[in-house]
Amino acid sequence: MQEYSYHMHTNSFGIFDGHNTPEEMIRKSEELGLKKIGISNHLAFHPNMPDQSKMFFSDYHQACDLYKRVIDEIRTVSLNFKIDVKVGFEVDFFASTQWRNLFEKMREDIKADYYIGATHYLRNQTEDYIMNLYYLQRNPQIEINKEDITVYLNIYWDNVIESIKSGYFNFIAHLDVCKLFGYCGGSEWDDRKKEVIETLAKYKQPYELNTSGWTKIGEQHPYEWMIDELNKKNVPIIISDDAHCVDTITQHFDQAESLLKKHNYTNRYCPFL
Ligand SMILES: [Zn+2]
Numbered sequence: 179m180q181e182y183s184y185h186m187h188t189n190s191f192g193i194f195d196g197h198n199t200p201e202e203m204i205r206k207s208e209e210l211g212l213k214k215i216g217i218s219n220h221l222a223f224h225p226n227m228p229d230q231s232k233m234f235f236s237d238y239h240q241a242c243d244l245y246k247r248v249i250d251e252i253r254t255v256s257l258n259f260k261i262d263v264k265v266g267f268e269v270d271f272f273a274s275t276q277w278r279n280l281f282e283k284m285r286e287d288i289k290a291d292y293y294i295g296a297t298h299y300l301r302n303q304t305e306d307y308i309m310n311l312y313y314l315q316r317n318p319q320i321e322i323n324k325e326d327i328t329v330y331l332n333i334y335w336d337n338v339i340e341s342i343k344s345g346y347f348n349f350i351a352h353l354d355v356c357k358l359f360g361y362c363g364g365s366e367w368d369d370r371k372k373e374v375i376e377t378l379a380k381y382k383q384p385y386e387l388n389t390s391g392w393t394k395i396g397e398q399h400p401y402e403w404m405i406d407e408l409n410k411k412n413v414p415i416i417i418s419d420d421a422h423c424v425d426t427i428t429q430h431f432d433q434a435e436s437l438l439k440k441h442n443y444t445n446r447y448c449p450f451l
């Protein structure tokens with residue numbers, strides 16, 4: 179079994195969406211026999227970010243202050259444990275120059291150990307309409323018309339592709355997370371997924387096999403055919419549980435190992451060797 183896990187969340191400061199403290203997550207990881215872990219709470223910042231969660235920030239300084247406190251908290255707690263603990267963030271990437279400039283400054287300000295690239299939003303081209311997919315799911319009264327959804331989903335794939343090209347990230351999270359919400363399941367979207375595969379291969383960008391989908395929709399991220407294609411192109415893969423509580427740390431790791439074995443997938447990624 180993979181003895182490291184670099185995608186997990188905490189409930190730090192009552193702000194983030196995990197259910198346990200860093201201390202609880204670290205202790206449980208150690209008990210489970212993991213040798214190295216990383217805690218990666220959401221970094222969701224954009225000047226036009228709507229007020230959809232206390233985890234989302236439109237104010238640069240407010241966001242930075244919190245991220246620095248989280249890093250301090252985790253680094254301090256980890257001193258009490260043997261297991262190697264890194265502090266990263268699961269970053270919501272946005273493609274605009276405005277966001278990139280701010281993120282580049284933020285990286286210098288907060289100095290986390292690593293960054294995971296993610297896309298959890300539907301947005302328009304100009305990034306003044308930003309809609310979190312989970313927020314949309316929880317608020318079914320919000321309706322988006324069909325033509326707009328098609329535009330937003332194309333931008334979703336563009337955003338994933340641009341996040342790969344950016345070079346900001348150690349690995350890219352759940353490439354097809356949109357399928358959790360019933361989007362892009364059909365083969366009419368396969369060309370966009372193939373573009374993602376080509377870009378990952380071209381940039382030799384590691385990506386994750388995210389096991390959390392097995393519990394949520396009976397299927398991992400990304401699709402098995404994508405994993406198969408990415409293996410043929412020798413793109414490095416890391417298994418992630420995306421744990422939001424102690425009970426899901428290393429969840430479905432055995433199943434993930436079996437899937438990789440089935441495809442003879444040997445190019446495994448670890449951000450800290
Ligand atoms: Zn995510």
Ligand SMILES: [Zn+2]
Pocket residue numbers: 185186187268420
């Ligand atoms: Zn996550």
